[in-house]
Amino acid sequence: ETGVTQTPRHLVMGMTNKKSLKCEQHLGHNAMYWYKQSAKKPLELMFVYNFKEQTENNSVPSRFSPECPNSSHLFLHLHTLQPEDSALYLCASSQGLGTYEQYFGPGTRLTVT
Amino acid sequence: GESVGLHLPTLSVQEGDNSIINCAYSNSASDYFIWYKQESGKGPQFIIDIRSNMDKRQGQRVTVLLNKTVKHLSLQIAATQPGDSAVYFCAEKTGANSKLTFGKGITLSVRP
Numbered sequence: 001e002t003g004v005t006q007t008p009r010h011l012v013m014g015m016t017n018k019k020s021l022k023c024e025q026h027l028g029h030n031a032m033y034w035y036k037q038s039a040k041k042p043l044e045l046m047f048v049y050n051f052k053e054q055t056e057n058n059s060v061p062s063r064f065s066p067e068c069p070n071s072s073h074l075f076l077h078l079h080t081l082q083p084e085d086s087a088l089y090l091c092a093s094s095q096g097l098g099t100y101e102q103y104f105g106p107g108t109r110l111t112v113t
Numbered sequence: 114g115e116s117v118g119l120h121l122p123t124l125s126v127q128e129g130d131n132s133i134i135n136c137a138y139s140n141s142a143s144d145y146f147i148w149y150k151q152e153s154g155k156g157p158q159f160i161i162d163i164r165s166n167m168d169k170r171q172g173q174r175v176t177v178l179l180n181k182t183v184k185h186l187s188l189q190i191a192a193t194q195p196g197d198s199a200v201y202f203c204a205e206k207t208g209a210n211s212k213l214t215f216g217k218g219i220t221l222s223v224r225p
C-alpha cells in the first residue's frame with residue numbers, strides 16, 4: 001500500500017445528489033492533490049494544497065469543491081454533477097511542492113447517472 | 114502547447130524479455146521526470162524518477178534513460194514478468210513548484 005487511502009472506492013450518484021470523497025495520507029506529507037482520470041486521457045490535475053492552503057485550482061468547475069482541514073486529510077465535495085464527470089478521482093500526496101514523487105491512493109470510481 | 118506523450122498505445126512482450134517503453138516530451142525546460150505504473154483497479158505507483166542533470170538511473174530491474182538532446186525518456190524493464198503488466202505513465206515537471214504533466218499512458222502486456 002502507498003500510505004494514501006481513499007473512500008469510498010466506488011460511488012454512483014444522480015445529478016442532483018451531494019456527496020463527498022475523502023482522502024487520508026499517513027506519510028507525513030505536506031502537499032496533497034486531486035486528479036481526474038478519464039478513459040484514454042492523461043491524468044488531469046484539479047487542485048493542489050500545500051500546508052492546508054490551496055495553491056492551485058486548475059480551472060475546475062465550481063460543482064467540485066475541495067476542502068483540506070489539515071495536511072493529512074483532503075475532501076472533494078460534489079454537487080449537481082454531470083454525466084461527463086464520471087471518472088476515476090485520484091488523491092495524491094508528496095513531501096512538498098518541489099521535485100518529490102507523488103504517492104497516489106487507489107482512487108474513487110465515480111459514476112454520475 | 115507543451116505536452117508529454119507516448120509513442121505507442123500498447124506493447125506486448127514475451128515473459129523474460131526486456132521491455133522498453135518510450136516517452137517524448139516537448140518542454141525543453143523540464144527538469145524532473147517520473148515513471149508511474151498503474152495496475153487495474155489501483156492508483157498510479159511510483160517506479161523511478163530522474164533529474165535533468167542525469168542521463169541514466171537504475172532501480173531494481175528498471176532503468177530510466179533521459180536524452181535531453183532529442184527530449185526523449187525511456188523506461189527499460191529487465192526480464193519482464195507477468196506482474197509487470199500494467200499501464201505505464203511518464204510525467205514531467207518544469208521547475209520546483211510546477212505541476213506534474215502526465216502522458217496518456219501505454220499498456221504493457223506480458224505474454225506467458
